[in-house]
Amino acid sequence: EAGVVQSPRYKIIEKKQPVAFWCNPISGHNTLYWYRQNLGQGPELLIRYENEEAVDDSQLPKDRFSAERLKGVDSTLKIQPAELGDSAVYLCASSFGSGNTIYFGEGSWLTVV
């Protein structure tokens, strides 16, 4: 069974440019998460979806970050405009319901120069 799939794997952009990350969760998993992980730190939750509904986006910097999960499956996370401090790994994860084990994708590594 395929795991959580993310793309692109790596992205280098100049500051003030936009960037988008895509995620396909494990089949059947209705809960989808976007985490950000800085070097030497644990993942921090940005947003959680239950099906198509964003039920926790309290940590998402809404002035420049947006996310969507239109059909309750794939999701996109966008940053516009990117800042130097946004350089991090953006991890997508999914679970079958909110109370169960979370499985992570390999992440999208963003470098803003």
Add this chain to the structure above:
Amino acid sequence: GQNIDQPTEMTATEGAIVQINCTYQTSGFNGLFWYQQHAGEAPTFLSYNVLDGLEEKGRFSSFLSRSKGYSYLLLKELQMKDSASYLCAVRDGTDSWGKLQFGAGTQVVVTP
């Protein structure tokens, strides 16, 4: 909110045992997870504890004491491939979902 503390780095010899401690302070508790993360890769699930006691899974075991806000991950018969970061994550119990919060990770270095 929550505070999750774990050592930054530990070094051990191949074949040895290493114990990674994790202490937490939470407003409510609904389970503790351990994840393994190799450099440049995704965190992968290792274990889950919600009741006090020891959970054993092959060479890896995880222990929980809820009254002490304490867990450890025990890695036995260390292999070179066990060199990785080990993340402790706590799910709080303040809402129906229970947000999962991660510690900064413990980098385990296995030497020959």
